[in-house]
Amino acid sequence: MDNIAGHKSSLTWAVHISVVLLVALWLFPTVGLFVSSFRTADQIASSGWWNAMFPTEQSLTLRTADPDAQVQQDGVYVIEGNLFAVEGRDPAPISTFGISSRDVSAFQPGDTAELRDGSALTLQANGDYRLVSAEEITGTRGSRVFVSAEIPPEFTLRNYDTVLGQDVVQRLLMFVGAGLVLWGVARFVLSSQPPVVAQALPVVAGLALMAALAVGFGLSSGAAEGAQTTDDMARAFLSTLTVTIPATIIPIVVAAFAAYALAWMDFPGRALLIAFVVGLLVVPLQLALIPLLKLHLSMGIGKGYLGVWLAHTGFGLPLAVYLLRNYMVGLPRDIIENARVDGATEFQIFTKIILPLSFPALASFAIFQFLWTWNDLLVAKVFLIDASGQTTVMTNQIVELLGTRGGNWEILATAAFVSIAVPLVVFFAMQRYLVRGLLAGSVK
């Protein structure tokens, strides 16, 4: 349309600028979370994430070395060293310091401050200190020193170690690398195969990768020793995966058969059944919570994975049947009738012709259902999570973190990003099918 007469070039610029602004606005929140997940707690608390690339003025509470380190020189007791080295930090230029929490910037570097027990502390800008006392210094720990320092930007994977367990991110990258290599090799080997195989392959490879990841996380969840239960996202990640995969695959199988019957078989009441499915499409699942929980409890399923799989299957079916039926109706009639004439049974027609041809619709629904079950909180809370605390999902874990560690943004941001990462990968890898599904589902 750009070359249509009467089109103003100034307007083109306005369009470009507005789109840039719009995209920036939409991306900004997510980027904030992403950046924050790689910053240390001190950094997050002392500056907004948009300043992450710049050095920040931070208030630190450091300690001198323990009294064990004192030496006797010329009749006085002395402790010497570097404040940053005591805590294993990198040195940073100190701008002010203090010895009381009420006045943290009382002294300039080079000044000597008198401590309460009569000793004198001299602190240089680079963190070197000299603590001098006439009497022997007692106590079990060093004196506290409040320091304001210019800390250079620092990015770390430590938050991920806390949230997922030691070195999980590194291991994960290894898995992904291996998976990609495997995928590439398989793709190369099978490049001469028919397109159905070539198309289904990435899905199979993805599932294999997920299984590998699941096992990997299973092994590593024990490694997160010492981490608090609330921080143990690795376990939650695993449960989420356990909920999601069966809850995605089972409705597809069930819905595909039903959709075929509704699309290509003639029987009385078909139109009524389609209307029934369309009606159920909008029934709020809130209505189902109590009746089904009652039912599950009375059947002895109780709260657990089986219950949540069944619930997700039930709630996902209307969309699955609707999407797949709409797609299957559009398949060419000739193919199916020729197959019937050639003596194929309905079962053969379904598995050998309809299923392969419906791959795009199956993929669309699979993505919807995957995103929905992965991101779900309500169904998991009602049908899965019991008082024992053995089962949880990531969304629930994050809500709990929001309650218990609302101020610890490094933990929160990392936990949230871990739960968002998988859907984002799926989204960007399979966006084509997602869009197609949306259009098939809502615009005829």
Add this chain to the structure above:
Amino acid sequence: MHPALQGLLTIVIGVGACLSYFWASNQFLDRVLFPAKGPNAGRNINRANMIRPWLFLFPALFALSLYLAYPVFETIRLSLTDRVTQPDGTTVYHFVGLGNYIQMSGDPKFWEALWNNMLWLIVVPALSTAFGLMAAQLTDRITWGNVAKSLIFMPMAISFVGAAVIWKLIYDARPPDAAQIGVLNAVYVSLTGNDPQQWLTVPFWNSFLLMVVLVWIQTGFAMVILSAALRGIPEETIEAAIVDGANPFQIFFKIKVPQIMPTIMLVWTTITLVVLKIFDIVFAMTNGQWGTQVLANYMFNQLFVTRDWGVGSASAMVIMLLVTPILVWNVRQARKEMR
């Protein structure tokens, strides 16, 4: 057993059972019940073909009826009863008529939830559709439009809970003398010089701050659908308008928008459905405190915190009631298409 192994096993058993059900029942039908040979071959084939659709449909119909249709009626029943635990530990349900509804209408939190839901219903679909339309129109005209689209569409993949964390960081407030790490407060403090605000506790406006989250998520959806609709507009109508001297804004508002009106309505209703069921965002960000309650969260509280199943079911029925017009309209559309 390890849950991952259990999960894998379930997939194998579940999918295997599904497939073997379909295969075995078809075999049974064709080989044993109505074999397509012998004296009655023709009649048998017809009979088998009459039964087969129901074999294919049975699992889906069973699950749909049990998990979606039955709960509607059971919820109606529960909303008319009170759950009473007797001294011996058993639970009985007493019929109380409209008692639960009357009790609910006396609860100010319910009216707050209903009022807030109405606000959500007005604001979120309107803003999402408007932004989506704008984004669709703008990105359709530029070369890197597809990249822009997929970035605006991205929040769709993010869970409501994840989005709640993302936006809580934006609304975060620190003490006045500390550096502000929430964007909103950083901007607010530097522009006005006032003390930072705890945004999520500011009455009335905090609901809108929660709505922003849903608008952020749903705009991408609206954009994708509307962009497809915009591309479907016949070129001739636009060319004719250009020849007649219409400016770009006139073309957009007077030529394009009226032609995609049905799609706009469809996007609007779809987002309305999402809004009616909105739960996670409110639950994770404020849990209905400070006057931000909505119906779905009110219901969750009644069911699992207060443990009053009667009132909880009654509020679920209110949500169902609000959805019903859309349900009827949808079913009518579907039946019209079928003819």
